[in-house]
Each structure stands twice: as structure tokens, then as C-alpha cells.
Amino acid sequence: MTGPAIEIDGLSKRFGDVTAVDSVDLTVESGEIFGFLGPNGAGKSTTINLLLDFVRPTSGSASMLGLDVSKDRETLHSRIGVVPENYGLYDRLSGRRHVELAAKLKDADDDPDELLDRVGLSQEDANRAAGDYSTGMSQRLALAMALVGAPDLLILDEPTSGLDPNGARELRDIIRAENDRGVTVFFSSHILEQVEAVADRVGIMNEGELVAIDSIGRLRRQLDTGAQVILDVDRKLERNLGDIPNVRDIDVDDETVRGTCVEPAAKLRFIDRVRELTTVTDVRIEESSLEDLFASYTGEDTTDSQTETVVPGGVA
């Protein structure tokens, strides 16, 4: 497929006084894995509901696979796969029966067992009632149902919510494998690591507005957050390092020297300067994480969800 998979043009949706989506313009190219990020209430689900024509826009328009989301709804829905935020499963029906029903609805002739296998559900799982499934198994089943009819585009609303890190990683691997088969993937999340690990590009929503859109690498560079370089040293520096171009927030203690380097060459200058004054025994470089980026765009404090990331200085 060529041409954009999703094109959103000046899309807005107001619910009474609340502007859930505010003049959003966005293009997702075919073949991309696009991460749609934002804190709770940012407008992600409303945007997805507009794309699926579940709600009508106050203004603006959107198309997917070259088809208008409202005018060509039926055709479009037969060519896309969707895992909505609150998908419902039938407790008493087996996994296989779910996929069979999805195939019937889409008039597709997929082999349910092949799809279940692709999402990592065994024959045994397929025979069990969905009411006995764990969250991870339910998410996989919902994805298998979305894969019915070999969609060109997958739209996933919070596909990893409720999963433990292992489950989320496995689901990401499945998403990546489907993308390798040529499927464009658009998925929303407020779990930043999920997106960072798999997305080619991200869009960040905040209070209805799309406040950033780019690759994670470029967003980092735009924000000028830099990388923290941590040098283990065998003795404390006796002299001041002085000014090093594009290195800031230098911090020296008995065992380490740290500095935030805002461009690649600054890392080498920093290391060279320290080596003139002492012996460097180890070097670690910590890039700013998507958490930092997210915080700077949404004004959110993400420290609770941070695990091992060092926040470089200068991030708002």
C-alpha cells in the first residue's frame, strides 16, 4: 500500500464545554508503527472514536487508507483491525469461537487457529472459555480478532494496559511481527516505555491538542535534553574542569564525574578533559527517556513511573 494510512485534518470534537480534540492535524504513513501518547483525558480515545466514526467531529475531517472515515465507513471497517479500549469478550465462548465470529462478521475466511497461533494462544487456550483467560490472554485474543481479514491498518487503544512487563513485551513483539508483515499500526498508550520500545514515531496529545509529533530521537534533540555522561574515576579531580562547550550541570564527587552533554561531540570533549586530570575507569551514558520528553510536553510529573532513568538537567 502507498499513500498515508491515516490523514487527520483540522479535527475537533467538543462535548459541551469540554474540547476533547482541538484542531488536530496528523498524517501516519503506511508501514509505520505510530505511538499515540498522552495522559488520561488528553483526547486519545476521542480521536480514535472519531477515526472509527463512532462519534462525529465538531469540525475537520479524517481519512484512513484513502477513504473518508464517515462516508466510506463500511468499506473501511472491513479493511482495518481494531482493538478498542473496552473490548468485550463473551465469558462462555471459547477463544476459537470468538475468532470464528469475528471472521463471520467480516466475511473473511481466516483460519482461526492460525491467527490464535500468531498471537501466542495455544490450541488448548483456544478451546478454553474466554471467561477463564488472564488479562494478557484476553488482549491477545482481542488482537487475533482484530487480525481477521488481513487488515492493512491496526488501531489499538491502550493494547498493553493491565499487562505485566513480560506480557507487554510479548504483545509488543506480536505488534512488531504484524508490522513486518506490512500492517500499519496506530496505538495509543499512556505507558511511555511501551511506545518508546516499539514506535517509529510518536504523537503526544495534551488537553486535546497534538503538542508534538516526531521520531523519539528527533524529539529528544529538539528538546535539547542531552545525555548524561557518567565517568567513574580512580581519584577525585583536584582542579576545576572549567567551561566545556555544550556540557552543563557538571557534578564531581570522590568516585564519579557527571555532566550533561547536549551534542555528541561534547561527550568526547568532556571525557578528554576529565582524562587530562585523572584516570577514567568506566564510562556510562544515559540518554534522556521518553518519560522526560513526555513530562516536558505535558507538564506531568512522571517520577513515580520512572525506574532507572536519570533525568538530565534542564528538562522542564
Ligand SMILES: Nc1ncnc2c1ncn2[C@@H]1O[C@H](COP(=O)(O)OP(=O)(O)OP(=O)(O)O)[C@@H](O)[C@H]1O
Ligand atoms: N462522551 C463524552 N461526553 C463528555 N465528555 C467526554 C466524552 N468523551 C470524552 N470526554 C471528555 O473528553 C476529554 C478527552 O477524553 P478521552 O477519553 O478522549 O481522553 P484519553 O486521552 O483517551 O484518556 P484515557 O487515557 O483516560 O482514556 C476528557 O476530558 C473526557 O472527560
